[in-house]
Structures are given as structure tokens and as C-alpha cells.
Amino acid sequence: MGKNFGGFKGILIIGLxxxxxxxxxxxxxxxxxxxxxxxxxxxxxxxxxxxxxxxxEGFTSFDDIPWKDIDLVILATxxxxxxxxxxxxxxxxxxxxxxxxxxxxxxxxxxxxxxxFKPFKFIGAHPIAGTxxxxxxxxxxxxxxxxxxxxxxxxxxxxxxxxxxxxxxxxAKVEVMNPDLHDFVFASVxxxxxxxxxxxxxxxxxxxxxxxxxxxxYPGAGFKDFTRIAASSPVIWKDIFLQNKKDVLHTIDEFxxxxxxxxxxxxxxxxxKLLKLLEESREKRLSLG
Amino acid sequence: MGKNFGGFKGILIIGLxxxxxxxxxxxxxxxxxxxxxxxxxxxxxxxxxxxxxxxxEGFTSFDDIPWKDIDLVILATxxxxxxxxxxxxxxxxxxxxxxxxxxxxxxxxxxxxxxxFKPFKFIGAHPIAGTxxxxxxxxxxxxxxxxxxxxxxxxxxxxxxxxxxxxxxxxAKVEVMNPDLHDFVFASVxxxxxxxxxxxxxxxxxxxxxxxxxxxxYPGAGFKDFTRIAASSPVIWKDIFLQNKKDVLHTIDEFxxxxxxxxxxxxxxxxxKLLKLLEESREKRLSLG
Numbered sequence: 001m002g003k004n005f006g007g008f009k010g011i012l013i014i015g016l017x018x019x020x021x022x023x024x025x026x027x028x029x030x031x032x033x034x035x036x037x038x039x040x041x042x043x044x045x046x047x048x049x050x051x052x053x054x055x056x057e058g059f060t061s062f063d064d065i066p067w068k069d070i071d072l073v074i075l076a077t078x079x080x081x082x083x084x085x086x087x088x089x090x091x092x093x094x095x096x097x098x099x100x101x102x103x104x105x106x107x108x109x110x111x112x113x114x115x116x117f118k119p120f121k122f123i124g125a126h127p128i129a130g131t132x133x134x135x136x137x138x139x140x141x142x143x144x145x146x147x148x149x150x151x152x153x154x155x156x157x158x159x160x161x162x163x164x165x166x167x168x169x170x171x172a173k174v175e176v177m178n179p180d181l182h183d184f185v186f187a188s189v190x191x192x193x194x195x196x197x198x199x200x201x202x203x204x205x206x207x208x209x210x211x212x213x214x215x216x217x218y219p220g221a222g223f224k225d226f227t228r229i230a231a232s233s234p235v236i237w238k239d240i241f242l243q244n245k246k247d248v249l250h251t252i253d254e255f256x257x258x259x260x261x262x263x264x265x266x267x268x269x270x271x272x273k274l275l276k277l278l279e280e281s282r283e284k285r286l287s288l289g
Numbered sequence: 290m291g292k293n294f295g296g297f298k299g300i301l302i303i304g305l306x307x308x309x310x311x312x313x314x315x316x317x318x319x320x321x322x323x324x325x326x327x328x329x330x331x332x333x334x335x336x337x338x339x340x341x342x343x344x345x346e347g348f349t350s351f352d353d354i355p356w357k358d359i360d361l362v363i364l365a366t367x368x369x370x371x372x373x374x375x376x377x378x379x380x381x382x383x384x385x386x387x388x389x390x391x392x393x394x395x396x397x398x399x400x401x402x403x404x405x406f407k408p409f410k411f412i413g414a415h416p417i418a419g420t421x422x423x424x425x426x427x428x429x430x431x432x433x434x435x436x437x438x439x440x441x442x443x444x445x446x447x448x449x450x451x452x453x454x455x456x457x458x459x460x461a462k463v464e465v466m467n468p469d470l471h472d473f474v475f476a477s478v479x480x481x482x483x484x485x486x487x488x489x490x491x492x493x494x495x496x497x498x499x500x501x502x503x504x505x506x507y508p509g510a511g512f513k514d515f516t517r518i519a520a521s522s523p524v525i526w527k528d529i530f531l532q533n534k535k536d537v538l539h540t541i542d543e544f545x546x547x548x549x550x551x552x553x554x555x556x557x558x559x560x561x562k563l564l565k566l567l568e569e570s571r572e573k574r575l576s577l578g
Contacts, residue, residue: 184500184502185502185504189507190512192492193515193516195555196489197515197570198551198566199551200481201573201574202547202569203540203543203544204477204478205569206543206546206547207543215474218437218474222419222421222482222483222518222521226486226518227577228511229511231575234564234571242555242558245556249555252551254495255488255548256545258489258492259484259488259544260545261491262484263545266531267534267538269531275523275527278527280494281486281487281488282487282490282519282520282521284505285490285517
């Protein structure tokens, strides 16, 4: 059975970064038959995307886009730009166009975007995929294959099913979750680990300064893997931390509690409790494979 | 030029775990011409080591070992067993035998072992290599290749140079560092990251219980890499944390400070300071490759 990718005829991807670029490239290489249009303020990225044949046509101005040929718009710029872009593009949209995104923070933003885009349909989406690299030049074919994609909606309908088909045809495993729950879950499993990785490197910088020894000359086993995500984009992560502030602070507090608990067991040399904490964490971690 | 492996004729490896097993197997496969003897209280490990041809002869009792043929003993059991083993094996040692180890915590222990073994020479060594797996059955040929190996000594002499040659011939990059500095450095780059990984998983267990959502169903990008070291042996890490208590607590405190600083910037929405912390951490992490 052929793939139908939700039956969209023309897809506009706004923002040719790693995710937007990988989406375009994956659609092209996995048999999407419609047209792919790319927009980015950065002329060079548009050029690269065309050279890579990730997009059919590229634009740096909304005025130049053939809006009548577009029935799906995907926002793939940093999340903080979404509201501004929404207001700018709404006047251009043709009837029935669906708008979606690939942003990692939802909550209030999804509600706001749903409101702004009315009568057009906005459907929040979050592919759980990425690398610490940036830009269309690092785009990966099949980036979304076997990865979860969360549709942040309250209930499914015809439109959400079309979008679901598009992502399923790219190999993603689609799940539905309400936007608020989504933000808490990703504060826990993604935003917190990033905060921890950045803070860990920060503490080693401080310890190096304190002692005059460049600790970064001695990356122990696991240290590089462990801190790889601290190489992620500072601008993107600053925005994510601030946009998901409430949930991020909640998970940081819980983590600091765990860290203090561990510290206490070590200080008191409470072998039993220390071992129990390590064993439970290990068991849970092993269950992830 | 042939490899001489320090000119040792018979090497006894006490403890056939991942590191001891990998050392035996690597010596065998990289051209060591002397004999390799293996000791482990676990009969099954001795059997596996022989089947893998990692050792020439295996023992579960010190009485059975042909001590006259052994001029190098390597302690590769958990660090906490070292003092006990040292006392047990000292009466068997033949004149001129050198004793070393592959343990990750030094400090006072090296001084104690040097004292106990006198007139025999004890030379502390710490290969910066490993995986989160355990046991000789997971031994890796070439585990030490291009990895740092720290000799924790105050100064070099003929004996330390022989040991240095053995490790260099296995491809390790040998460095000399005094035992106290060694412990601080590895508290920072290895023990702290492990503590953080265990605590991170622990906090997600707590958050899952609090909310009734199994957060481990949603391992985001990077999460698995980030927490892989939390799958390390709880028993080994409990011991390491306690043996290196002073330095581990010091680095945990510094890390909690960094975490609180990051938390404060997010809470106050101080974009400038937040971005600066993320940028500095990223830059430092990128420098590690």
C-alpha cells in the first residue's frame, strides 16, 4: 500500500533548522508526492535546503509564497517566534489549510495558537527526535523513524488523523497527549536532563578555577556521553527553560532533593539507604534498554 | 620493535571482573609472552576466563598459586577488598615482586598499601576505561587503548617505569599524578557524574510516583545516553562514593550550587545570565570533542 502522507498537496515548512530540514528531507526521500516549500529568514539556509533537494521552492519573504498551493503549514522555528509568525501568516492562508508545528513546549502556547489561527485549525505536534546539531545542513533522513511524536490535542478528529498519517508514514509512533501533561512529561525527561548537563559542566568549570587544575583534560569513562547534551544550542534551551518555567522549576526542585538525599547517605555513610537508591535507579534505567 | 610489557615473566590478576578480565585478555591478544594467572573467589568466572583464553591458569585459593613464577600482581577486585587481600597475599610473595592495581580510588589507600606491602613495592594505577557492564564475560580486547592510565605515585623509578611500559604496550597513555590530586580529579569527572545520573533517575522515579505517570515511557532525545552510567554497578559505586567521601561531597556541593544558580536564573527570567551559563558550558563541552 502506498503512503498517502495525509493527502496534503503542498507543505510549507517555516524554519529550515535541523528539525524543519530533516522533515523536508525525509518527506522527499520517503516518497511524498506533493510539493515542499521552505521558508527561512536566513537566505543561506534556503539555498542549502534547495541544493540538498530537501525543498522544491524556498522563500525568505512571506509575500512570495504561493499560498493557494499550500494546505499544511509546519512551524519549525524556535518556539518563542510562533505567536509572531502566526499573526503574520494568518492573512495569507487559504481556506482549509491546517497549521501544525514541531516545537517542544506546548501548554498555554497551543491554546493561544488555536485561538489566533481560528477559523483555521492549529494542531500542536512534538516529534521526540533531534541531535545536538543545528541547521538544515545537518538534516537527517529518517530522523523521525521509530521515534515518538506527540500530538498535543484534547481529542482526535478528521484533521488530526491526516496529520497523524503524515507522521506515521515517516515512521513516527504517534501518541496523543493533552498539552499541559505534555509539558510536565518533557520537563522531566528532556528539559531537566539538559539543565543537569549544563549545570554539571558549569560546576566543573568552577572546580577547575578553584583548584587551578583543568579537569576537562580528564574526561572519565561515560563523561562525554553524559555531558553531550550540554553541547545543545544555548539559545534554544534558554527559551525552552523559560517557556516551560513552572514545570522545569518543579522538576529541578525534585532533582535537587534527590541529589541532597544521596549526599546525606554518603555523608552519614548509610550504606543500606545508599545502596537502595543506587539499585532502584539502576533497575529503572536498565528497563529502558 | 617488539613489545616487552615491562619484562614481567608471570602476572597474577586478582579479580576477574570487567577490568581484570579485559587486562588479561588484552595482554594475551596483544602479544604478551609471559604467563597470566587469574584468581577469583567465583569459580565460574575462573572457568569462563580460561575458556576465553584470557588466562593460562586459574585459581580460587591463594594456596594453589605458583607464587615463585609471579613477578607482578594486579589487584582488580573492588577497592574495599584491597587491604584485606594485601595482608593475605603478602606472605606468599617472592622477592622483587611488584604489586599494582586498577582501582579508581587512591588517596590514603595507596599510602596504606605501600606501607602494608613493604619491603615489596606497591604502585597504584588507575586505567580510565570501563563500560557499565560487569564480569570477565564482558571483557573487551583493547579496552585500554588510547585511554589514560594514571600512575598514582610521587615520583618515577625503575619499577614504575616497568609498569608504565606494560600499560604503554597495551596502548594506554600513561600519566603520573599524586594520589590525593588523583582522587579530587576523579571525584569531579567520574564520581560526581555517576552520582548525578543516579540522582536524576531517582528524581524521575519520585516524579512518576507523585503524578501517577510513568515518565520512563518517554525517554527524550539524549536521555538514554545521559543516564546510561546510572546502569553501573550499585555495589561498586556505593563503595567508591564512600571511599572518596571528602572529595565526592565537595564536588556534589559545587554541583548543587551550579544547579541552584541555574534554577535562580530561570525563576527570575534572567535571560542574560542564563544564556551566559549555557554558552560557557556548551563551549567547554564542545572542546572535549
